[in-house]
Amino acid sequence: MAMTDHLLVLEGLAATYNHAIRVLSHVSLTMRRGEIVALLGANGAGKSTTLKAISNLLNAERGQLTRGHILFDGRDTTALPPAELVRLGLVPVLEGRRCFRTLTVEENLVAGGIGGGLSRREVAAGLERVYTLFPHLGERRRSASGLTSGGEQQMTAIGRALMARPRLLVLDEPSMGLAPLVVETIFSTLKGLNGEEGLSILVAEQNSTVALRYAHRAVVLDGGSTVLERDAADLRGRAEITALYLGSPEESAAHLAALREPSSADYAAS
Structure with missing residues (x-):
C-alpha cells in the first residue's frame, strides 16, 4: 500500500x-x-x-x-x-506502570531494546538516550524497579517503550x-x-x-x-x-x- x-x-x-x-x-x-x-x-x-x-x-x-x-x-x-x-x-505503554518489578531499571530498559530487535550497540545508544531524556533514571539504574517511586516506574515504562524506537x-x-x-x-x-x-x-x-x-x-x-x-x-x-x-x-x-x-x-x- x-x-x-x-x-x-x-x-x-x-x-x-x-x-x-x-x-x-x-x-x-x-x-x-x-x-x-x-x-x-x-x-x-x-x-x-x-x-x-x-x-x-x-x-x-x-x-x-x-x-x-x-x-x-x-x-x-x-x-x-x-x-x-x-x-x-507500534509500541504500547499500558495502564498501571507495568515494569518488571524484580529487574533493575536498566534491565527493564534493555528488555525494551531486545523486544524491538535492537543490536547490542543500538541498545547501548538507546540507554544513553533514555538517561538523557530522564536523568533521574540514570541515577536509579541499578535499583529494582519495584522499589522505585511511582513516577520513576512510569518513566521506566515509557523509557522501555522508547528503547524499541x-x-x-x-x-x-x-x-x-x-x-x-x-x-x-x-x-x-x-x-x-x-x-x-x-x-x-x-x-x-x-x-x-x-x-x-x-x-x-x-x-x-x-x-x-x-x-x-x-x-x-x-x-x-x-x-x-x-x-x-x-x-x-x-x-x-x-x-x-x-x-x-x-x-x-x-x-x-x-
Missing part, C-alpha cells in the same frame, strides 16, 4: 469481553504522522479497550474485536502478533497517581520528542487539562463510540470536557451536545 499521511486509521471498531460484554460499539479515528492525539472520555467509555485493540492485546484479556478495521501504516494490526507490531514501531507510542493513562510535577516532566519530554523527532503519540488520559495542552487533536469517546473529534486548541478550557469525567450519564450527554455546537472558530472558517 502506498504511504499516506495517515499513520493510524480506526474504522467502526466494536469489541466485547468474553463474547458477551460489549465495550466498544463504533470507534473511529485517524492519526497523521507526527501528531499527538488525546483520547478522552469518562471511565468506562472504552479508552483502554481501544488502545488494547490497536496493539492487538485484547485476546490476552479475553477480549474480541467483533467489527471494524485497524490499519497502522497501511497494515492490518489484527493480522500481526503484538511483538511484530512493536518491531514495526517507536514510530507510534500508545500511552494509557500515564498521569494516573502521579504528582503534578512528574506529570509535567513526562508530558514535556514526550512533546519534545514529538517536535524534534516526529514521534507520533496516542494518549488516553484522565487529566484532560494536561492532555489538551500538549495534544494537537482530541477524540472523545462516550459509551464505546466516537462522539467528537476536534483540534485540541478548540477544547482547552472548556468546562464541558472536565464535566464529562464527573457528571451523570444525563449530564455527560448534555455536555457532549454543548461541545458539538459550532465554535467561534467554526463560524470564522465558514
